[in-house]
Each structure stands twice: as structure tokens, then as C-alpha cells.
Amino acid sequence: MSVTWLPEAYDGQARSGRLNTPHGSIATPAFMPVGTRGTVKTIDTEDLERTGAEMVLANTYHLMLRPGSETVAALGELHGFMSWSGPILTDSGGYQVFSLEPAISEDGVAFRSIYDGSRVELTPEKAVAVQEELGSDVAMILDVLIGLPATRENTIVAMERTLRWAERALQARTRDDRSLWGIVQGGSDPELRARSASATAELGFPGFGIGGLSVGESPQARNRAVEAVVPELPESAPRYVMGLGDTEGILDCVSRGVDLFDCVLPTRLARHGKALSRGGDFSMKRAEWATNTDPIDAECPCVTCRRYSRGYIRHLLATKEFLGPRLLSIHNLTYTLNLMRRIREAIAEGSFAALCKEVTARRSA
Ligand SMILES: [Zn+2]
Numbered sequence: 001m002s003v004t005w006l007p008e009a010y011d012g013q014a015r016s017g018r019l020n021t022p023h024g025s026i027a028t029p030a031f032m033p034v035g036t037r038g039t040v041k042t043i044d045t046e047d048l049e050r051t052g053a054e055m056v057l058a059n060t061y062h063l064m065l066r067p068g069s070e071t072v073a074a075l076g077e078l079h080g081f082m083s084w085s086g087p088i089l090t091d092s093g094g095y096q097v098f099s100l101e102p103a104i105s106e107d108g109v110a111f112r113s114i115y116d117g118s119r120v121e122l123t124p125e126k127a128v129a130v131q132e133e134l135g136s137d138v139a140m141i142l143d144v145l146i147g148l149p150a151t152r153e154n155t156i157v158a159m160e161r162t163l164r165w166a167e168r169a170l171q172a173r174t175r176d177d178r179s180l181w182g183i184v185q186g187g188s189d190p191e192l193r194a195r196s197a198s199a200t201a202e203l204g205f206p207g208f209g210i211g212g213l214s215v216g217e218s219p220q221a222r223n224r225a226v227e228a229v230v231p232e233l234p235e236s237a238p239r240y241v242m243g244l245g246d247t248e249g250i251l252d253c254v255s256r257g258v259d260l261f262d263c264v265l266p267t268r269l270a271r272h273g274k275a276l277s278r279g280g281d282f283s284m285k286r287a288e289w290a291t292n293t294d295p296i297d298a299e300c301p302c303v304t305c306r307r308y309s310r311g312y313i314r315h316l317l318a319t320k321e322f323l324g325p326r327l328l329s330i331h332n333l334t335y336t337l338n339l340m341r342r343i344r345e346a347i348a349e350g351s352f353a354a355l356c357k358e359v360t361a362r363r364s365a
Pocket of ligand 1: 296305332334
């Protein structure tokens, strides 16, 4: 497999390292901004590079429907299509498909396209084929998701089907220059989580997603699930908690040995006018900012904080100018990617626990 992870430093369970891919090497723990339709909403790839992003995620579900993976392939695969030269991870499409309540069988899932209502089938094999055509550095298997709350019985059924689909996905691979990762399921039950993790690890994947988290469970339940999974995974493989991107969640998971994250949170909050900040997150729409000349965060190196006042950004949001969500997206991503950089530095220095304390204290002050 062409994607490897090499450790650099340990601090307790937290670890830093390098993820090496066909499109370069990135430092972990890392956060991937989400480019749902081949674009991180409102910002371009040059903006993205300036936020400190090294790897991005794109959504197979949307791209297979529009413009279609063959069109993306004709435009130079995802890297050429988006003009992004760094590593790209694609999800399998399962998360979006399962939110549409598809018809599920042992073979796969069938659903109606949100674009034109046509019937679309997605199988473990097709999810691999589409992602290979998209040309992502890391592809994810199609897994079975369940709604919460779920019975233990339903959780087991979904988990076991995910394992069978994982084997089929491995068999369906045709590209050795790309990497396919497994996904651990098992709901909120630590025992099922551990069982799913060890069985997925036995299949020999070079990296592992931890799925089904950040879907409304408590932080304690999420932490217990991660604690059950990590010891069952090979030490040399990257661990990726899917769909998680809040400050406290990232710190909790890194301290339990997680290397990789993705989330729409920084850009979605930006489109709703919310700023992430070292002193705690807040709404930029508040009337009190109307004549405020301060930046969002005086310590932030992003272009938004270097050039624009809170008063100006509030005005852009109030008048629904496109620039408002764009400037806030740049800031929120810079905030999150800076957090990852500080985490990596702290792990290297052996001061990760102190960083967690400092970040948490300032945000709750
Ligand atoms: Zn900023």
C-alpha cells in the first residue's frame, strides 16, 4: 500500500508522526477541511493552503452524482479537478446515503439521487471503483450506519455487515498506488467497538476510520468508544475519527491516540456567522461588534484577522455579502489548523497535557 504512517513523538497516548502519500507527506495529528463537492465552501485552494491545510477530504456521494467520477477523471482526477496538489481522502459516500434512509440489502444500498431523483445503487465494490476513478490518495470502505439510539442487536447486525463489506471492498481494489482504509463501527458499546476494531484490523487495512461518532453521543461515550478501539488497532496504522472537528473533541481524541480528523464544522459555523476563537467561540452577528475595530482574534495569523475588523465582518454578515462567510471560513479553518500545529508541537515537547489544560481553561473562562 502506498500510504504509510511513521511515528515521530509520543506523549502519553498522544502521538505525532508523518502520513506519507503519493501526493506528499503531512504532519499528524492533522485536520482535513471538507471539500464536499470538490470545493471547501466559499474558499479556493490558495486560501486553503494559507490556512495551513495539508490534506483535504472530498465527498464521493456528491461527486459520483455531479459531475460523475468519469468526468472528474477526465479533468485530471480530484487533484487536477480541484487544483489541489496535496493529499486527498474521499469518504465512501455511506454517510450521506444512509441519511437518505436507503433500501439496504446484503448487496449494498439503493437510493434516489438528490439531484434528479434517479435510482442509484452503491455497493462495496462500486464505492471502491468510484473512489479509484476519483483518484484520492486514501479511499474509505462503504460501511453500514445506524441511527441513534440503536439496539445492541441492530448494532451487531450493522457491524457484522460492515465487516463483510470490508472484505468485499478489499477484493475489489485494482489500484496499488492508492490506499483503502477500513472503518470501525460498533455504536456506543465499548465491547462491540473493540470487537469491530480487532476484526477490521485482522483484515489487514493500512489505516482505520473510527465511524459512527460525533453523531450526538456524549463526550464521555465518545471517549469510551475511542478507548475501546485504539488498543485493538496496529500501532503502525493511522487512526482517523470521522466527522469530528470541535476543539474539545479533538483534544480528547488526540490524547487517546487519534491521528486524523475531518469535519464541516469550521466552515458550516462560518456560514452561520460563528467565529472559533482561543477565548471561546462566539457569534460575529452580535450588535455589540457594530463599531468594534478589533480583529476576531488578535493572535490569529489569518488574512481575516490581519486586515478586517469585527465591525466590518458583522456588516458583511448582516447584509448577506458573500465575503462574510468567506472571511469567517478562512479564520475558522486557520484556527482549527493552528490548534493542530500547537498539538503537534506540544507532543514533540512532552507538554500535551499542559496544552490541553491551557486551551480548555481559556475557552471556558
Ligand atoms: Zn483569524
